[in-house]
Amino acid sequence: MILFRTAAVEVAFKQRQVDIVAVPFSQIITADDGQGPFQEAFDPALAVELLRDPVPALLHHDPMQPFGHVQIRGTASEGVIGTMHAAKTPTGDEALELAAARVLYPSIGFSGVAHTMRGKVRWRTAIVLHEVSLVTFQAYPGATVTGVRSTTQQYPNLHQAQGLANIRKHGKANT
Secondary structure, rough: OOOOEEOOOEOOOOOOOOEEEEEEEOEEEEEEOOEEEEEEEEEEEEEEEEOOEEEEEEEEEEEEEEEEEEEEEEEEEEEEEEEEEEEOOHHHHHHHHHHHHHEEEEEEEEEEEEEEEEEEEEEEEEEEEEEEEEEEOOOOOOEEEEEEEOOOOOOOOOEEEOHHHHHHHHHOOOO
């Protein structure tokens, strides 16, 4: 089952790019995977594996509405960051316009690989990222459009997102 979660976004029209926090860290939400509601958050030590590289960029998690691809750039204090690259198509134009108008927000489609329970909260420690969409209703209330830009924002604390090799080998993200 593919699960969906959302986060923050910035748009650069000239480059046809939307900078996003694809996976926000430490925000606790109530989620439902079809087996009933539970509390969930993404751990700051989250390991992310990409199902495909580049990651597909979709509208509303609809595989019939692709508008480009996503380059995952690593992590910053707020979460896993990336840049959506919109194709010069009507769907790409729509995605850029609606993200800039603060009508759409990023949301990930993922498979959970590993988690730890802390109290009643399921802390995701490893996921496989299937796609990143722009959606109307975000799962995380703090997911917002942070601005429309004409130059690429730099993230000074950027570091590479961890792979799942440690999870599969050692059963945990940090070794």
